[in-house]
Structure formats: structure tokens, C-alpha cells
Amino acid sequence: MSTAVTATVAALRREADGVVDTVVDRIVAEIPSYAAVPRERLRLGIAVSVRDGLGHLFGVEAGAFPAFTEEDAAAVGADRADRGIPVEDLLHAYRIGIRTVWERFTEEARRNGVEPDAILALSDRVWDWADAAMLRAAREHRRVDLEAALDAEQKRGAFVRALLSGTLDRSVLTLQAAAFGLDPDRYYLPFRARSGKDARALVALLVPYFPHTTPPVTLFDGDVAGLLARRPSPRLRGDAVVGIGPAVRPAEAVDAFDRATRALDTAWRFGMTGVFDLADLGLHAAVVAEAEIGMLLHERYLTPVRDLPDIERTVVTYLEGGMHVEDAARALFVHPNTLRNRLRRFEELTGADLRDHRTLAELWWALAHQRLGR
The missing domain is CATH 3.30.70 (Alpha-Beta Plaits)
Structure with a gap:
């Protein structure tokens, strides 16, 4: 590292508190969600980032990223997620901080005569460091966010299951309902x-x-x-x-x-x-609830014609067509007299009277029960 760069970093270290205050002011002004972070806590996190950047960015081999810096970034990401700050705002805050520090660095670097090529080379390292820090913070933010969402979803699911199954204690139902956005008096x-x-x-x-x-x-x-x-x-x-x-x-x-x-x-x-x-x-x-009745009606009306599919099909078509002989005959491609003969044969085999409403209801039940068995 050149003498000019060393002098520049030393100057930034001396005025680090002022730089941190500037970053805090800009973040609070530009990102409304950061009102959820107490100013002193926000300032502490930014001061840690500035310390890491100045203390290690210009004092380690290119590409190195100290482990404790990752831990600091992770802690910031977790804290912002806990406070409900979106990950987009978290990254925006990082960019504000990095831009502010870099602007101050380049001003001091020019004053100390740092060569433009050296400033450009350092710029690459700045953004390598920034990308790593933001990536680590974002990953931790998403992890905490996901865990919180899953936890809330599991708790809500457990509440709904208990509510529907009747295992929820009524003494706490009102409180839990309100906690999950339900009005106890609403329908x-x-x-x-x-x-x-x-x-x-x-x-x-x-x-x-x-x-x-x-x-x-x-x-x-x-x-x-x-x-x-x-x-x-x-x-x-x-x-x-x-x-x-x-x-x-x-x-x-x-x-x-x-x-x-x-x-x-x-x-x-x-x-x-x-x-x-x-x-x-x-x-x-x-029909679903009373399977035994369906079985008995099936035995009475459909078992006798089990081996006579034409008769059963004729009865079904006749009933589904509104009990119109001519319409049912056309649907089956048979003569109306053939259809009448089949209906009479059904009545003879089952003892049914297709003019009796009770018989028709029982026959419908038997056919519905048969559908369930197929």
C-alpha cells in the first residue's frame, strides 16, 4: 500500500465518527422502514462496518474477507429481519453506507495525491468487500424471515386445526382468534x-x-x-x-x-x-351416510336384473329422461313397445311399480348407491 493511500486511510479513521453520523442521517432520511431501528443501534452497526472496511479492506490480501466481518454482516441481517425491515431496504442501506464512505475516501485520496489507477483498483476491492457483506447479510435476513414465516404459519395452522376439531380451550379462543386476525363475533x-x-x-x-x-x-x-x-x-x-x-x-x-x-x-x-x-x-x-339402506334397496331393485343389462339400462334411461317412453326409446335406438316390454319385465322381476313415487325414490337411492360402488 502506498504512502498516499496509508495517509488517506489514517485520515478516514480519525474522522470515522463523523462519517458514521453522515451514513446514519442518510439512511434514516432515505429509508422510512429504518425508523424501526433505534438510532444508537443503527449507529453501532454502521460503525462496525466502517471499522471492518477500514481496518481490513486496505490491510489484507485482495479477495480476503475476515470471518468476523461475515458474522457482523449476518448479525445486521438477522436484526433487520426481526424488526420487519424488507431485505431490499437492508441492501439499500448498505449501498448508502458504502457510497458515503467511498465518496469521502476518494476526496481524501485526491487531496493526498493518490494516483487515479490506484483509486480504481481500490474501487474493485471496495465492491468485492461490499458484495460479500451484503450477500451474507441478505442470506441471514432471508433465513430469519423464512423461519419467522414458517413459525407463524405453523402456529396459525395449529390454531385453525384446533378450532375446527374442537380441541381449542374456549377460555383462550377469543384471545387466539384475535391474534390470528379473526373477529370472535363475526360469522x-x-x-x-x-x-x-x-x-x-x-x-x-x-x-x-x-x-x-x-x-x-x-x-x-x-x-x-x-x-x-x-x-x-x-x-x-x-x-x-x-x-x-x-x-x-x-x-x-x-x-x-x-x-x-x-x-x-x-x-x-x-x-x-x-x-x-x-x-x-x-x-x-x-346415500353416503346410510350405506346399509342403499345396500338393501340395491338388492331389492337391481340384483334381480344383474344379468339383464338391457333392462337395467332401459330403466336408467327412462328415469333420467323424465319418464318419457318415446324419448327413452329414441335414446336407446329401440321401438317404444320394446321399451315398454322391458319396463314391464323389470316390474315383474322386482315387484316394483314405476308409477308409484315411493318406488321411484327407492329406485333412485339404489342406483345412487350403485354409483358409489363403481
């Missing part, structure tokens, strides 16, 4: 959702319907579950199936979530997609 829609996509894609579909930007949502036995502020549109994109419970206060979410679960299970088993509550699904939910 929400418990939901449970499933699709062939990953959970994040499913949550993205529901984002417009959550009560706020940090949605009360979690994984519940592999499904996405939580609370919505309003009901989604009946048809969501893709193969998503969403079961919705009635609107309730958070403290009353357990029974409503149970209904959402039943709605989801029913729609999923019948191959439906979209958004459903139990009322939307009608007797389909009863």
Missing part, C-alpha cells in the same frame, strides 16, 4: 376442500374469499380446511371440490365444519366438482 364459513392439485394451488383458488391476506387455513388430514369470509362461486377452475358449512362464529365452528366435511365427502364420492353445502347435495348425502 365465517368453515370449509374443507380437495383436488388433484397441490394444496398451494387449491388455496390460491380460494384467496378472494378469505377474510384477510393471512388466511385462516391449514391442512386437515390431507385436505385444505379453514374459514372463509364469503361463499365462493359454485364453479371453481379445475377439479376442485369444496364443502361449505353454515356461517357461524369461530367458537361454533366444530359442528359447521363437520357439515362441510360431509358435503365434501359426498361430492367427492359422486365425482362432482365445485362448491357445495349439504342442502345442495340433497339425498346424495343420505
Whole structure:
């Protein structure tokens, strides 16, 4: 290192306190988020950086980066993350500090007659040092940020699962609800959702319907579950199936979530997609819940024609077509009399009366039960 450079560094060391104050003033003026850092703490961190830069940048081999300087940068990154300062502002503050120190260095270097080529060479080392410091600070900032986000997400998920499953102590429900952005007196829609996509894609579909930007949502036995502020549109994109419970206060979410679960299970088993509550699904939910009744009705109405597929297909087409003989015959490409004969044969084999509403309801139940078994 030349005598001129040594004199320049010595001058900067003597006025280091003033340089640090200038850096602090510029950071506070240019970056509003730094109001979260007490001035003395901010000044201490900047003083450490200036000390490291002046004490080692011009006194070590090119490219060297002392281990304790990395530790200092990491500590700054962690502190700024803890205070909620974005990583972009952290890097901006570093650039302000480096620019301020470098401006002062070049002024003093010219005064001491340092050659321009020497200043340029030192500039490369300055930015090598700065890049390393900023990279280390940013990495630590992101690590702390990620850990905090994961911790908050895990805590929120645990709260939502406890709320929906009924394992949350009511004495602390109000406090915890408020902590996670829920109004204990507001009505929400418990939901449970499933699709062939990953959970994040499913949550993205529901984002417009959550009560706020940090949605009360979690994984519940592999499904996405939580609370919505309003009901989604009946048809969501893709193969998503969403079961919705009635609107309730958070403290009353357990029974409503149970209904959402039943709605989801029913729609999923019948191959439906979209958004459903139990009322939307009608007797389909009863078919799922009362498997024994479905089995008995299946034995009565469908087992007798198990080996006669034409008859079963005729009955199904007839019922699905609104019980119009001519329409069903056209759909099956048979003569109407052939269709009538098949219907009579079905009645003979099963004892059914296709003009009786109770029989028609039971037959529908038997066919719905059969769909679940396929």
C-alpha cells in the first residue's frame, strides 16, 4: 500500500465518527422502514462496518474477507429481519453506507495525491468487500424471515386445526382468534376442500374469499380446511371440490365444519366438482351416510336384473329422461313397445311399480348407491 493511500486511510479513521453520523442521517432520511431501528443501534452497526472496511479492506490480501466481518454482516441481517425491515431496504442501506464512505475516501485520496489507477483498483476491492457483506447479510435476513414465516404459519395452522376439531380451550379462543386476525363475533364459513392439485394451488383458488391476506387455513388430514369470509362461486377452475358449512362464529365452528366435511365427502364420492353445502347435495348425502339402506334397496331393485343389462339400462334411461317412453326409446335406438316390454319385465322381476313415487325414490337411492360402488 502506498504512502498516499496509508495517509488517506489514517485520515478516514480519525474522522470515522463523523462519517458514521453522515451514513446514519442518510439512511434514516432515505429509508422510512429504518425508523424501526433505534438510532444508537443503527449507529453501532454502521460503525462496525466502517471499522471492518477500514481496518481490513486496505490491510489484507485482495479477495480476503475476515470471518468476523461475515458474522457482523449476518448479525445486521438477522436484526433487520426481526424488526420487519424488507431485505431490499437492508441492501439499500448498505449501498448508502458504502457510497458515503467511498465518496469521502476518494476526496481524501485526491487531496493526498493518490494516483487515479490506484483509486480504481481500490474501487474493485471496495465492491468485492461490499458484495460479500451484503450477500451474507441478505442470506441471514432471508433465513430469519423464512423461519419467522414458517413459525407463524405453523402456529396459525395449529390454531385453525384446533378450532375446527374442537380441541381449542374456549377460555383462550377469543384471545387466539384475535391474534390470528379473526373477529370472535363475526360469522365465517368453515370449509374443507380437495383436488388433484397441490394444496398451494387449491388455496390460491380460494384467496378472494378469505377474510384477510393471512388466511385462516391449514391442512386437515390431507385436505385444505379453514374459514372463509364469503361463499365462493359454485364453479371453481379445475377439479376442485369444496364443502361449505353454515356461517357461524369461530367458537361454533366444530359442528359447521363437520357439515362441510360431509358435503365434501359426498361430492367427492359422486365425482362432482365445485362448491357445495349439504342442502345442495340433497339425498346424495343420505346415500353416503346410510350405506346399509342403499345396500338393501340395491338388492331389492337391481340384483334381480344383474344379468339383464338391457333392462337395467332401459330403466336408467327412462328415469333420467323424465319418464318419457318415446324419448327413452329414441335414446336407446329401440321401438317404444320394446321399451315398454322391458319396463314391464323389470316390474315383474322386482315387484316394483314405476308409477308409484315411493318406488321411484327407492329406485333412485339404489342406483345412487350403485354409483358409489363403481
